[in-house]
Amino acid sequence: MERQKHKDRKRRRLTGVILCALLLVICVAIGLLLRDKAEKTASEANVKYEAQTGNIFLHEESELKSLTLIQQGKDPWTVETDAEGKLHLLHEETGEPSSWTVDENIAELLMSVATNLTYDDIFAEKRSEWEVALDAFGLKEPLVTAVFSFHDGTDVTVHVGKSADPENNRYYYMSVDGDEHLYAVSAGIMDDLSTEQTLLHPVPRLEIQSALLDRISVKNADGSIRKEWSLQGDVKDRDAAENWQLTAPFTYPADYNSIVNLKENAGNLRLGVFIEEANEETLKLYGFEEPSAILEFHTAAGSTGTVGMSGVFDVSDWEEHLYTLTVGGSKSEMSSYVLYEGCIYSVSDFTMSAFLNVEPTSTVARYVVTIPLTSLESAVVEKQGQETVSYVLEPVEDAGNGEEVTEQTYRCLKNGEEIPYETFEAAWDRLLTVTVSGKLSQEYEPGNVHTKYTFRTVSGRTHILELSELDQMHDLVTLDGASRFYLIKNGMTDLP
Secondary structure: OHHHHHHHHHHHHHHHHHHHHHHHHHHHHHHHHHHHHHHHHHHHOOOOOOOOOEEEEEOOHHHEEEEEEEEOOOOOEEEEEOOOOOEEEEOOOOOOEOOOOOOHHHHHHHHHHHHEEEEOEEEEOOHHHOHHHHHHHOOOOOOEEEEEEEOOOOEEEEEEEEEOOOOOOOEEEEEEOOOOOEEEEEHHHHHHHOOOHHHOOOOOOOOOOHHHEEEEEEEOOOOOEEEEEEEOOOOOOOOHHHOEEEEEOOOEEEOHHHHHHHHHHHHOOOOOOEEEEOOHHHHHHOOOOOOOEEEEEEEOOEEEEEEOOOOOEEEEEEOOEEEEEEEEEEOOOOEEEEEEOOEEEEEEHHHHHHHHOOOHHHHEOOEOOOOOHHHEEEEEEEEOOOOOEEEEEEEEOOOOOOOOOOOOEEEEEEOOEEEOHHHHHHHHHHHOOOEOOEEOOOOOOOOOEEEEEEEEEOOOOEEEEEEEEOOOOEEEEEEOOEEEEEEEOOOOOOOO
């Protein structure tokens, strides 16, 4: 009897083992089928069905409370709305909102996705169809997780995974907590949710008006001037463009085209990404204990006019202003840290190279005469042993036949006697083409001056050009008291 009972117990155990094995096989088979189906969903997701577009949610901007973004491999950050609907970054340690509002353009992008989150398709309608293969969709470790909180107490959490369209990257897999579906979300929304925290801080625009610039300086860390270009006169002068001088490290009339280039580069200067607010710690960290250079751009008060996209001419008034950019350490091979109005930014080295790397000598005038005819009022020529000759240009106010003058014309007086204006104009044009022959290795004091030109401009400025013997073949050129170049003897053309 006992032997029979033992056999029955052995049969029951064997039957149980067989049933457990069968149950395990069935579970594995079901799991594999679900996984195969999920992976098939992932592989077939690239084939576009008839789009099933729609909204995950749709809210008014006033309903948004906060948005938190958790981006793969980066620190999470949260922006919160204030009473006026402006976005502020919450400080990581204190949880308090920043004193500054998020950059207007970035805030617009974030607000757009945080109030109207849409999907472009539905890849699966049941979570069981795709949740067993999160890796296949990149949702086990999402590229981005976004938490949208609203004033009505609701929160929506979404996860964005891999591209559902690897060839073109137009769509990404997206899941929503508490939602059964596997969605396709557009690359545009993915871009908005991938916004870098560094882009949140507003970056001021350097509105350096090139037309109002009257001084450009590059200084050393101690404030001493390394190189400087200054306008000799007023920005409103008719001939202001021709009245610039290099004033450091030495004084000499500046080349017109070089100044145009410097002014254009100043007008195109842009601050890059915001790094941090300046304090004792960050100034030391980013190389501002001993700045590599200080850039200063001084603009005079005045007005500028622009034509908008609609074709309407608009006039803007500007106050006198000094823009100061302090250059710290290098951020990369192509950018540096710059301090501006209490904040540290990154700036492209290429945009600053026009000022930091330019050789001062390359910006001075190589032409012996630098005054265009339109800016000339009078010229006096004094040569040793010859009569002093005076030329005066006068505008013609009356055409002489009773008709109104439609185009400004001039007449030329030589020692009080009128000569053909065209003759003087042709001679002056030839004079403007005369360039210096070479640069002096050192500054010379002018000796016996054998030819002196005194030019007076329409803005009332006086320029003096003197030629004195340097050696048997060359003359020393002294322009407004500065001697930096020499000229081959008899290299000047004569006025009529």
